[in-house]
Amino acid sequence: SSRWRMSMKEVESLRALVRDAVAKNLLPTAAFFCEKIICLAGKTDEDHYNLAQLYFQQKQFKRALVTLQKGSSNSSPKFRLLAGQCLAESKEYEQCLSVLGEEDDTSVVSDIMDQSDGIDVLAAMNLLRGKVYDAQQNRVKAAFWYKKSLQRDYRCYEAFEKLIDSHMLSSQEQADLLNTLHFKDSEIWLQAMYKSRMEKYDLSVxxxxxxxxxEDHVKESAVSIFDSSIDSMTIVAEFYYYHNDFRQCYNQTKKILQVDPFAKGCLAYHLSSLVELRMVRE
Structure with missing residues (x-):
């Protein structure tokens, strides 16, 4: 029994070492020690998952898959998501869809507001389905799953970005989608950002x-985000650009590029405004 206790202590200390190596971006080191944990009696499925994740982050997708298959809870949504991500990265799209399953798993639907702060794993699975159909150039199915992803968890921003940047929805479909997303009061800033991105071509706005x-404190946080976030500032630049106010657009993009010279989201608006203002030399 003392040997088992010592073993558990040893496992915990190795887990701490793995977490520390990850925090320092020493991924091969983290994977080296994590692989030792799964040789010990005190290993858990979470250790298998963590090792697979470390392989995934190092683009060792096949190795990650093999590691996931050794875990006893490899049919859980979290395991299936990572397995699907490995297959998608390997361009094995049909196999990816088969691992994810074609249907949204409604048997485990719970109110998003009752969940932890993390992104809903089923929303992430819907996003991945959408990305696979996108890669196969099936825009209708891709849009369907991106919408499902957002309806499952409106904070799955990548699904929103895919829909908007690829112009997958009509303005009416965008408005309908926004009405189905129930934002928390504290995330009203996010609702405003989504709405503005959807309305960028609407000249009546x-x-x-x-x-x-x-409430005041919510408004205060939102205003701080709107004033300083590169994404919010880009939304404003976008708005001015599509409203043909190229001077204001240029002022905004200039401000963004001073804060973050690599903010590529605003670059097209910056350059187009310079052309419209005949300031090509800049």
């Missing part, structure tokens, strides 16, 4: 990033 009625 006179101001971007408008907030609905909300």
């Amino acid at each position: 006179d101001k971007p990033l408008q907030l609905d009625e909300c």
Whole structure:
């Protein structure tokens, strides 16, 4: 029994070492020690998952898959998501869809507001389904799953970005989608950002990033985000650009590029505004 206790202590100390190596971006070191944990009696499925994740992050997708298959809970959504991500990265799309299953697993639907702060794993699976159909150039199915992803968890921003950047929805479909997303009061800033991105071509909108009625402290946080976030500032630049106010657009993109010279999201608007203003030399 003392040997078992010592073994458990040893496993915990190795886990701490793995976490520390990950925090320092020493992924091969983390994988080296994590692989030793799964040789010990005190290993758990979580250790298998962590090792697979470390292989995935190092682009060793086949190795990650083999590691996942050794875990006894390899049919859980979390394991299936990572397995699907490995297969998608390996361009094995049909196999990826087969691991994910074609249907949204409604047997484990719970109210998103009752969940932890993490992104819903089923929303992430829906996103991955969408990305696979996207890669196969099936835009209708891709849009379907991106929408399902957002409806499952509106914080799955990548699904939103895919829908908007690839112009997958009509303006009516965008409005309908936004109405099905139930934002928490504390995340009203996110709702305003989504709404503004959806309305960028709508010339009847006179101001971007408008907030609905909300409490002062919520408004204060939202205004801080709108004033300083590169994404919010880009939404404003986008708004001015599509409203043909190229001077204001240029002022905005110039401000963004001073804060973050590598903010590629605003670059097209910056260059197009310079052309419109005949400031090509800049």
